[in-house]
Amino acid sequence: MTTTAAPLDVAALRADFPILSRTVRDGKPLVYLDSGATSQRPTQVLDAERRFLETSNAPVHRGAYQLAEEATDAYEYARARTGEFVGASPQELVFTKNATEGVNLVAYAMSNAATAGPEAERFVVGPGDEIVVTEMEHHANLVPWQQVCQRTGATLRWLGLTEDGRLDLSDLDEVVNERTKVVAFVHQSNVLGTVNPVEPIVRRARQVGALTVLDACQSVPHGPVDFRELGVDFAVFAPHKMLAPSGIGVLYGRRELLEAMPPFLTGGSMIELVTMERTTFAPPPQRFEAGSPMTSQAVGLGAAVDYLTSVGMDRVAAHEHLLLEAALPGLAGIPGVRILGPADTTDRGATVAFAIDGVHPHDAGQVLDSLGIAVRVGHHCAWPLHRACHVPASIRASFYLYNDLSEVDALVDGVREAQRFFGVA
Amino acid sequence: MTTTAAPLDVAALRADFPILSRTVRDGKPLVYLDSGATSQRPTQVLDAERRFLETSNAPVHRGAYQLAEEATDAYEYARARTGEFVGASPQELVFTKNATEGVNLVAYAMSNAATAGPEAERFVVGPGDEIVVTEMEHHANLVPWQQVCQRTGATLRWLGLTEDGRLDLSDLDEVVNERTKVVAFVHQSNVLGTVNPVEPIVRRARQVGALTVLDACQSVPHGPVDFRELGVDFAVFAPHKMLAPSGIGVLYGRRELLEAMPPFLTGGSMIELVTMERTTFAPPPQRFEAGSPMTSQAVGLGAAVDYLTSVGMDRVAAHEHLLLEAALPGLAGIPGVRILGPADTTDRGATVAFAIDGVHPHDAGQVLDSLGIAVRVGHHCAWPLHRACHVPASIRASFYLYNDLSEVDALVDGVREAQRFFGVA
Amino acid sequence: MNLESMYQEIILDHYKNPHGRGLREPFDAESFQVNPTCGDEVTLRVKLNDGKVADISYEGQGCSISQASTSVLTDLVVGHTVEEAFTTMDAFVELMQGRGQVEPDEDVLEDGVAFAGVAKYPARVKCALLGWMAFKDAVSSAGANGEAS
Amino acid sequence: MNLESMYQEIILDHYKNPHGRGLREPFDAESFQVNPTCGDEVTLRVKLNDGKVADISYEGQGCSISQASTSVLTDLVVGHTVEEAFTTMDAFVELMQGRGQVEPDEDVLEDGVAFAGVAKYPARVKCALLGWMAFKDAVSSAGANGEAS
Numbered sequence A, B: 001m002t003t004t005a006a007p008l009d010v011a012a013l014r015a016d017f018p019i020l021s022r023t024v025r026d027g028k029p030l031v032y033l034d035s036g037a038t039s040q041r042p043t044q045v046l047d048a049e050r051r052f053l054e055t056s057n058a059p060v061h062r063g064a065y066q067l068a069e070e071a072t073d074a075y076e077y078a079r080a081r082t083g084e085f086v087g088a089s090p091q092e093l094v095f096t097k098n099a100t101e102g103v104n105l106v107a108y109a110m111s112n113a114a115t116a117g118p119e120a121e122r123f124v125v126g127p128g129d130e131i132v133v134t135e136m137e138h139h140a141n142l143v144p145w146q147q148v149c150q151r152t153g154a155t156l157r158w159l160g161l162t163e164d165g166r167l168d169l170s171d172l173d174e175v176v177n178e179r180t181k182v183v184a185f186v187h188q189s190n191v192l193g194t195v196n197p198v199e200p201i202v203r204r205a206r207q208v209g210a211l212t213v214l215d216a217c218q219s220v221p222h223g224p225v226d227f228r229e230l231g232v233d234f235a236v237f238a239p240h241k242m243l244a245p246s247g248i249g250v251l252y253g254r255r256e257l258l259e260a261m262p263p264f265l266t267g268g269s270m271i272e273l274v275t276m277e278r279t280t281f282a283p284p285p286q287r288f289e290a291g292s293p294m295t296s297q298a299v300g301l302g303a304a305v306d307y308l309t310s311v312g313m314d315r316v317a318a319h320e321h322l323l324l325e326a327a328l329p330g331l332a333g334i335p336g337v338r339i340l341g342p343a344d345t346t347d348r349g350a351t352v353a354f355a356i357d358g359v360h361p362h363d364a365g366q367v368l369d370s371l372g373i374a375v376r377v378g379h380h381c382a383w384p385l386h387r388a389c390h391v392p393a394s395i396r397a398s399f400y401l402y403n404d405l406s407e408v409d410a411l412v413d414g415v416r417e418a419q420r421f422f423g424v425a
Numbered sequence C, D: 001m002n003l004e005s006m007y008q009e010i011i012l013d014h015y016k017n018p019h020g021r022g023l024r025e026p027f028d029a030e031s032f033q034v035n036p037t038c039g040d041e042v043t044l045r046v047k048l049n050d051g052k053v054a055d056i057s058y059e060g061q062g063c064s065i066s067q068a069s070t071s072v073l074t075d076l077v078v079g080h081t082v083e084e085a086f087t088t089m090d091a092f093v094e095l096m097q098g099r100g101q102v103e104p105d106e107d108v109l110e111d112g113v114a115f116a117g118v119a120k121y122p123a124r125v126k127c128a129l130l131g132w133m134a135f136k137d138a139v140s141s142a143g144a145n146g147e148a149s
């Protein structure tokens, strides 16, 4: 965590986000604390997408006329910029519709490998093989692996949690073993905020020859991330959580793996030769981008990367750490509030989930909403994690670069108001 | 084809499309004749998407605060409007990333059915079963079925073409038989313009208990289409070809089928109950919409449907027919030009693919591009069709509601210029 | 926003002192329902007798809205014929899906009219209907089970 | 746009009168390459001799650019060592991928300099490189085949 970076001028930055100046529920200023679900978009991103659509919109990689050249350039520029942002070469980035599709792409490539010829053999999984996840996964990095197991007969195993909401690595060497084919794990938990240590997991996976899949949905938007440096085989992240449009996701795959991997979605633009009898496929990343792509969305992603880069990811991380250092004690200091996840701020992102004794999360969320505060309530697509924490659901506040300390205060006050309203304080 | 509708005021309508007033290649006015690949977007659609992002952007179906309510409403309104547009109830429409994903969704549901439990049994295919396509399919409605066959051991068969570029139904009863599980076919060919008769194919498929999948990518944008009336089981179409954003596709499925079908992509938002061991799934359409959806893109689709509805699909069809009636004889009248597809204008959309003796399509396209005319050259993702037509590639002009007769003339003149430039006229 | 318009006294009373809570024997059918977005759940049993709802018993976890509406449900349907219960249910569902545009009939819905404010919050409608969906499901299973009495 | 800047006389000449066209024996390796967007294809054979490119023969279908560049290829590499040929290829690839910003060296590329204009049209670069990719692939197979001579 770099804390030496110059602090963000949040007020200036907020002016880039039109939605942040709106009011809700009879004139309450919007306090948007659900960026972990989806972020807001700055004018720069909206403008880039619109400019593209008003001047260069055309089919990508298919047309030979000027608009099509421009569109293709814009699309591939976005890929290249995004690659630089996360330490990947353009050929290693596949555009999907969301991060969820990215995980499914790898999962299906593995269950398709059985019938995809000798090149794909290293991806085959079956009875006796094991796939390892963790108990803190988002459903997006859990259910697709359950499904691979169901399709192929492989077995799902998982790493558990410690009492303080971190990954329990004490049995890493047992859970990840010679039978393990894949280790899929989250970089930063979307509920606990926990930042997981990538290095020991990657090291162990390599020892046993297992592939690693990193769910970087909650890390890439919030600080510097370099996939090559992390040494993972695959990673996914979600542009809509980092100021970019919805409708696009990113899958990173090490080049030699993508090259050997069988396709997932098939159709136009991903082929090499097609006859009625048989089809061969293009090299990656095209092989994995069937059909008309999310063109203007990629352009928007490029603009979001430019925006974040110009702010500086170190500074984003430092700013969010500042908010965390206020929010964590602020909430933990309220009697009857229980924080899910680490109580200290080391290796922890600015996402704080909590439960309030005697107030159901839905009801607490309603009180916060009435005050203009948008938080998420429920299990946040991490149901097993909540079960492991012995709560059915929680309230989650997730901060981003456009949030400020006054919003932390508003949250803390709002929680007290919820307690008051339901007569538990 | 309704020809009594009031003609379109194309000049007024073009003012809604900012890109159409740009110039290319040293000041040539843009003549955009590649709407078959992707259409341009009117200001109304761009504004609707932007307004949503500046006021109501939030996670859909996950949040309980005001923004999230608004976002969910906007997303579901778009589904309902789109349903009305194509004769479907909202629960019968699944938003995918493109039409290609829609076909893959059905194809994968079928190969997943084997391990998905008793409810899914009717979708199981395997050795001895047959899947029927046609020789005029876009790769999007061919390759996924080849892949199902590869995964399951089923056999792919197909209906061929007649000399004049229509579907050869003479052996329909033989090709579609008791072994047939699926008949997947295109409504309007993206190369030949041919509009296929849906009724006899659906009738035969029902006789033998096969499911029908209609590729409506080139029909829904260009005239009134009602899936319920057509009686197909599934259909896909591509919003970006009908004035809407890229990054979204639509799959239609009859309710009882979607209800029985196993999921495809898995992850957040499509679940019912999740434990580490096992997951159950939500009812359709949510079951098929894993992960964060293409929210603003759906809003844009709703606006495109509103736009097209206010123009009137009858009038769109009539206008395009007018263009076809000029383009077809105009091009066919040039010595050395050979039209692919029907020579007459009955049951034929305003897409005209052709070859020029002695001028390769790429070279012809380059000449047209130098004149500002954007056409597609190549096999247009229909390689087997081109093989059946005995040409390696073709030039394709595809018209839409914003094209006018002067653009037909420009095309015809441009083709002559290409012949002159390459010394074949 | 007026928080009190959603959380009427009646709702908070039912929440704090739910009627008929607890799982009881005998019963003809049981239904488990869950709200997939928040994990709220209810297990609900019905005992039918001679075409009438003889007893409803339930257990579950959830927000004030889901708990209170299940409590109100028991008041509204126990002792009534299945047909009457379904009429009441239809009225309640219509009210909840009415986006605040439907005028509730107090003669039919009694304490249920207190949920009119909830109908303005679409994300909470599922909460209010959770117990009712369980009731519907259980009754239909009980029917299928041949209404053992 | 200046059509003539792409379609230089030299290109049109090679297109109309391609050098070395036709498939010949003997050969050490053959490569089939296709441009997936337009279906253009080339089948190209190389015969190596003593580290030199002894012959190139080819057949295919394609646009003027792909046909002419394959014709120019034969002029540029036949009779040269594989190493020289690869140096020439690198220069040609650099020119084509240079977006019109690379100044071609006529000493190295000879007639190949005529393709400088094509480099401004990214969609056509693949056409210009089709034959060269086949050449590269065939030579590497010939190497793998142990350069039978």
Ligand SMILES: Cc1ncc(COP(=O)(O)O)c(C=O)c1O
Pocket (backbone or CB within 6 Å): A268, A290, A291, A292, A293, B036, B037, B098, B099, B100, B101, B138, B140, B141, B186, B188, B189, B190, B215, B217, B218, B238, B249, B381
């Ligand atoms: C007939 C037809 N089918 C399928 C597709 C694929 O649509 P998309 O690329 O949006 O997935 C297209 C267009 O590319 C098409 O014209």
Ligand SMILES: Cc1ncc(COP(=O)(O)O)c(C=O)c1O
Pocket (backbone or CB within 6 Å): A036, A037, A098, A099, A100, A101, A138, A140, A141, A186, A188, A189, A190, A215, A217, A218, A238, A249, A381, B268, B290, B291, B292, B293
């Ligand atoms: C940790 C994590 N993984 C995966 C996802 C899924 O991302 P998406 O919904 O964009 O597919 C999310 C967000 O929803 C997330 O927070």
